[in-house]
Amino acid sequence: MAFKKTILAVTGPSQGDGDLKLAADLCNEIGAHLAVLVVVIAAPPPVGEYAAVVSQAWLEERQADENLLKKRTAAVSAFLAGRALSADVSSAYPEAGWADETIGRRARYADVTLIGPELLAGETLKSKVIEGALFSSGKPLLLVPEGARPTLKPKRVLVAWDTRLESSRAVRESLDMLIGADEVHLVMVDPVEDEYHHGAEPGADAAAYLARHGVKVIVDRLPSSNHSVADVLRRHAVDIAADLVVMGAYGHSRLRERILGGVTKSMLEDPSMPILMAR
Structure with a gap:
């Protein structure tokens, strides 16, 4: 069986670069490619009798989300550009109902999906990554908690x-x-x-x-x-x-x-x- 050659890391606008650094170190350990998916889950549309009244606010919220996505994607690209590492970055702005499927589709093209301490500390995006990786990708998931020293060459x-x-x-x-x-x-x-x-x-x-x-x-x-x-x-x-x-x-x-x-x-x-x- 070939050793793992692609690691997927998922990040959002509220995360820093700690998980990315961890993923990059694991890639360097085994000579793997790092794929980064930046995800912002779309604001849900308004419902009920006041939907028409607040629709403009909803559109503005979605625009703000898309701006956050672009900003975070640019920051991740800059992070990767500063490292001698084979890597790529992509982004997604899925609705909440199918965010796990969106993440799972991307995870199908990696050997393992990494969830580091920063993502573990969250809630919504963490659950979508877990469900997407386990139920929509057919590939494994690697959880790394705070304070752990992960390795893909364990003794x-x-x-x-x-x-x-x-x-x-x-x-x-x-x-x-x-x-x-x-x-x-x-x-x-x-x-x-x-x-x-x-x-x-x-x-x-x-x-x-x-x-x-x-x-x-x-x-x-x-x-x-x-x-x-x-x-x-x-x-x-x-x-x-x-x-x-x-x-x-x-x-x-x-x-x-x-x-x-x-x-x-x-x-x-x-x-x-x-x-x-x-x-």
């Missing part, structure tokens, strides 16, 4: 394994990194030993698959002990000094995760270290 990796299709996709998308790591911990929490779940020996089949690719894999079967799966994974990642967590995203439906919670939702809300997610 220790925790792979959250639960036998679902999403976990398999995450392993496949990260295989090039797993091969180069010193240790890869295949972690299962409360594995179920039967043919419909983890098999007679939980983790054995996945470990054998990774080993055939030359991955130095260790199987860790952990009890939850009344803790959430997300908390168990976070704690174990710290215990093994993992540089990266690899996991599948939304093994359950988005609606179920939003209402009942889940591992994906918890990790998205509190990514304590770099996490590569795939679906």
Whole structure:
């Protein structure tokens, strides 16, 4: 599997250049191209009986948004021009209802979409990038929280394994990194030993698959002990000094995760270290 050659970073007018610098450093680490998408989500049109009265104000708001988009795009271009880096910048002004699809279409032409600390600190644009990357691109998402030191050449990796299709996709998308790591911990929490779940020996089949690719894999079967799966994974990642967590995203439906919670939702809300997610 070829190493990742294009990283997509999404930014908006309220972000600085911190996430871009982080993305540029990752590109320099592996000799990749940096694609930057500048996004401003369009102001929604007025509705109701006062729509005609406020329509001029709405038009002015949209014009102001477009000016912000041009200004931010120019600033990003200047940032990239000052670096010895293969890069390009594009912009989009989508309506809120299809902003995730717009971002997802752009992410299809990258190997991974990066969300850094500045974007994570936001709300609307962050959610659109997450949904676009995971549900509209077919490519993985890399979350980098504040204070983390990300690398695309990790030495220790925790792979959250639960036998679902999403976990398999995450392993496949990260295989090039797993091969180069010193240790890869295949972690299962409360594995179920039967043919419909983890098999007679939980983790054995996945470990054998990774080993055939030359991955130095260790199987860790952990009890939850009344803790959430997300908390168990976070704690174990710290215990093994993992540089990266690899996991599948939304093994359950988005609606179920939003209402009942889940591992994906918890990790998205509190990514304590770099996490590569795939679906």
